[in-house]
Amino acid sequence: MSNVAVSTDAVLPETTVIRSWKTPVALAVFSVLFAVLIFAAPRGGETTFRLSTAQDALALPDLVVPVGATVVVCLVLLALLTALSTYFVRSAGRSPLWLVVLFVVVAIVGFLTWAASGAALPVPGLLSGALTLAVPLIYGALAGVIGERAGVVNIAIEGQLLAGAFTAAIIGTITGQPLLGMVGAMVAGALVAFVLAAFAIKYIVDQVIVGVVLNVLVTGLTSFLYSQVLQPNAATLNTPPRLERLPIPLLSDIPVIGPVLFRQTILVYLMYVIVFVVWFAMFRTRWGLRLRAVGEHPKAADTVGIKVNATRFWNVLLAGAIAGLGGTVFTIGNGIAFNKEMTAGAGFIALAAVIFGQWDPIKATLAALLFGFASSLQNSLSVIGSPVPSEFMLMLPYLVTIFVVAGVVGKSRAPAADGVPYVKS
Template sequence: MTTNTETPLVASQPGALSTTFVTSWKAPIAFGIFTVIALALAALAPRAGETIYRWSRETDVIQVPDLVVPVMTALWLVVIVLAVMTLYSVLLVRSERRVPLWLIVLFAIAFMFGFLTWAGAGADLPMIGLLYGSLSLAVPLIFGSLAGVIGERAGVVNIAIEGQLLAGAFTAAVVASITGNPWPGLVAAMVAGMLVGMVLAVFSIKYYVDQIIVGVVLNVLVIGLTSFFYSQVLAPNAATLNTPPRFERFAIPILGDIPIIGPVLFRHTIVVYIMYIAVALVYVGLFHTRWGLRLRAVGEHPQAADTVGINVNRTRFWNVTLAGAIAGLGGTFFTIGSGIAFNREMTAGAGFIALAAVIFGQWDPIKATLAALLFGFASNLQNTLSVIGSPVPSEFMLMLPYIVTIFAVAGFVGISRPPAADGKPYIKS
């Protein structure tokens, strides 16, 4: 789903100046597809009974009443609402107006409500668990997307996010296992990610090697090295080298007791709380500090930045290195953040989904974070539906996060313009 774009085309005529708008039909088309899907569920696969949305756990201080929804009544109402919004989007495009973001958000919420109601017929949907798990799965994606935003805002395409996450996960597991403390593992993970970022920066900035190629090679290199050390070193010595302690979960006082929000946002490990701080710092730093102004300048117009005295390549180098450290920190979620031993290729493509979140979020840290949360929700949805015995095929649910990723990078969520100098090496004339 996407907003339509309006590209003004100025046509000069004798004595007159006219403006024509080229509109995009992606939003109405996407709306129509999902409306047809909802209609097919209601007409071809009806399910009797009720779906119970549970908003509290037994241990919560304040209990929120359950929401009981009649399945078919709700689904047909959703179909009608989706059809109305689809028709409205068509009228907007025909009148050469944008499809507003609020309409897209409402459409997505309505469709997801209808789908969850249909899939959970006759069962209880543990919404706290669904949302809590979605946030947890989004943690490495958010760190990775922040790394991508910083790198690409500086003008360097960071395809190596996958390798940085994996290097961070590996190093955190080994160092934490040796020391018996997760904190040294967290620091080591940042250093590992930083080193991968430095290699990317050196080859792409100093030697002008194609940034996409360097990133892909680094991913393959890190996968190969970690797989080799896992099989040759970690597996035979798992007791001493691959039994990482985990960060303990703890609730933030008062905030952790807020209904719904508290259990979802404020009962996590320190890695999640660091993520909150990182998102805020990157956003404020990027748009409200001198550092952010310089960073965006070398990514948008390096020649102009050079003219006013900014060292373009040095600025790019250190920011790509910083991005690597942030991605390495995200890699800790897979091991010391979850108390899981390292396994080969355990990031499972999270770096590429994080890169899609960067594009989805239009190179903005807040929007990229929201995109990562969407991907985390899509990933956790398969777990929840399998637990409640949903009729949705497990194979489809496994594909869901990647389907969402494809829709995102294909432009169904809006047209994204990358920084003007993104991916272009700067050669000082």
């Protein structure tokens, strides 16, 4: 028998690195815009950042910074982060998330220093407002992540939020129990999701069209009922109670973050839990594996015995219940009566957070917090009399949405079967 020599120097195929230059280009553009802002409209003096409130057990002194030097330092840091992003893309193909987060933080500090020159900016109030405005976006984003991971595009988040707000207001008013209002809101959101799932999964209607129609339907129905039923009977049907704030001992006394994170309502604390549970379950449990399987490769999932359409159906209902719970923020969460179209497009911003977060619960939550911060910043700068035009401040949350989705996201891929109905052959 002859020996056959086998070469160990086989040529292995080279790994192709796909580079996306969207992130460094976007960071460069916004660095230039920041430079134009501070040099075209220079401001002097000092900016005061108030780090504590009157209720804090441990009060921190105000942070006073010179405007000119601070904005220049921030500009230099933005340029360095842009260069670092370019390096990462060239070597590894993408920019890490921490770099984008750090860029956003530096840009915010620089902009606040410039915009609040000569004034005092309450940092805990700004952050607390950002969290409050972000809560419904986070609930909506989690609903979007669950639905799209299962392969169903949930355009109807806006309708689910609105249905939740409407139902919570009525049940909370009638019973005087905000917790029952929260349960009713979850049922209302699930019912809207049931219609979406029935038409999209059972009858294979285009998912985007069904979602848009549901948004219009819920908006029209709640507006009609508001005008014909709630307004004439506001005292008995549309005076919802407000969820009480429940400070957590010790944690609520931590400077800066204590009042923001740990002097909240049960709705916010529940949000913390749901974010963690959804992330853990999605990537660490059998449920999550099945959920991602039917969204990525439903045929393969069906082959191993997973009931694709049933899995999608029940997860869309779960997503709707979560979105409905988020709608309670608009009414019983703040003790505000229901009004027409009071969600004001929050569901669509939540969808943007899903894309920005690359269909990941934690990243989508961070994106929603960014959008909430943009809205809170608009309110805070208006109060302190910032020179930024009011028209620009009204556009700010939506400009941030466009910025992160179009520029910072980088290369992002939705689940392979997202929006594709599954018909068993």
